[in-house]
Amino acid sequence: EAGVTQFPSHSVIEKGQTVTLRCDPISGHDNLYWYRRVMGKEIKFLLHFVKESKQDESGMPNNRFLAERTGGTYSTLKVQPAELEDSGVYFCASSQFPENYEQYFGPGTRLTVT
Amino acid sequence: SQQGEEDPQALSIQEGENATMNCSYKTSINNLQWYRQNSGRGLVHLILIRSNEREKHSGRLRVTLDTSKKSSSLLITASRAADTASYFCATEVSGGYNKLIFGAGTRLAVHP
Numbered sequence: 001e002a003g004v005t006q007f008p009s010h011s012v013i014e015k016g017q018t019v020t021l022r023c024d025p026i027s028g029h030d031n032l033y034w035y036r037r038v039m040g041k042e043i044k045f046l047l048h049f050v051k052e053s054k055q056d057e058s059g060m061p062n063n064r065f066l067a068e069r070t071g072g073t074y075s076t077l078k079v080q081p082a083e084l085e086d087s088g089v090y091f092c093a094s095s096q097f098p099e100n101y102e103q104y105f106g107p108g109t110r111l112t113v114t
Numbered sequence: 115s116q117q118g119e120e121d122p123q124a125l126s127i128q129e130g131e132n133a134t135m136n137c138s139y140k141t142s143i144n145n146l147q148w149y150r151q152n153s154g155r156g157l158v159h160l161i162l163i164r165s166n167e168r169e170k171h172s173g174r175l176r177v178t179l180d181t182s183k184k185s186s187s188l189l190i191t192a193s194r195a196a197d198t199a200s201y202f203c204a205t206e207v208s209g210g211y212n213k214l215i216f217g218a219g220t221r222l223a224v225h226p
Contacts, residue, residue, distance in 0.1 A: 033213065043157075043202065043216040056213060090159065099212045100144045100164060107156035 004106035012112045018080040020102045021109045025094030040087030120217040125153045133190040135220040137203030144206040151200045
């Protein structure tokens with residue numbers, strides 16, 4: 001069974017540019033999550049999809065971040081325009097059930113904003 | 115302080131020794147999960163322990179959960195150099211739509 005995959009593995013962009021990160025969850029997992037770790041701090045929750053619907057987006061830092069999951073399969077996270085403080089590692093995770101179940105993480109996308 | 119705090123922050127041991135890492139949290143939880151992250155790579159799920167469980171084993175891993183003290187421990191027995199990694203605990207908060215709250219992690223170094 002393929003795990004959670006993320007693309008790209010690393011992205012370097014200039015401040016003010018736009019970047020789109022992609023996540024492909026484990027097949028059959030309706031629940032998809034985005035997390036990020038910035039500047040060596042704790043890994044923090046961004047949002048949670050159940051199929052194509054946003055269940056919880058309480059962790060999204062501001063309106064420069066837009067997450068989508070059209071069709072309930074893969075998800076994208078767009079940062080526009082990127083700021084220096086957005087640098088970090090963005091993780092995607094998926095789980096089969098909505099509660100009390102393991103979340104499986106992808107390898108992450110390292111975003112560097114210069 | 116943060117939910118899901120681990121201690122120690124760093125741990126250095128010799129191969130064959132046991133490693134114990136602790137995690138404390140503040141709110142009611144559905145479960146607590148432990149993850150490992152090798153340098154620069156993704157998070158690998160190790161074990162999940164539910165709030166009504168007290169102890170769980172998986173291979174060389176032993177996890178305990180004390181909900182009265184809001185704490186958990188991860189024990190790695192007979193450690194190997196390949197166990198060198200950062201270890202994170204993450205709590206799924208009750209009524210929190212199962213988002214995970216992570217601690218800062220423990221960096222474990224196992225020397226041959």
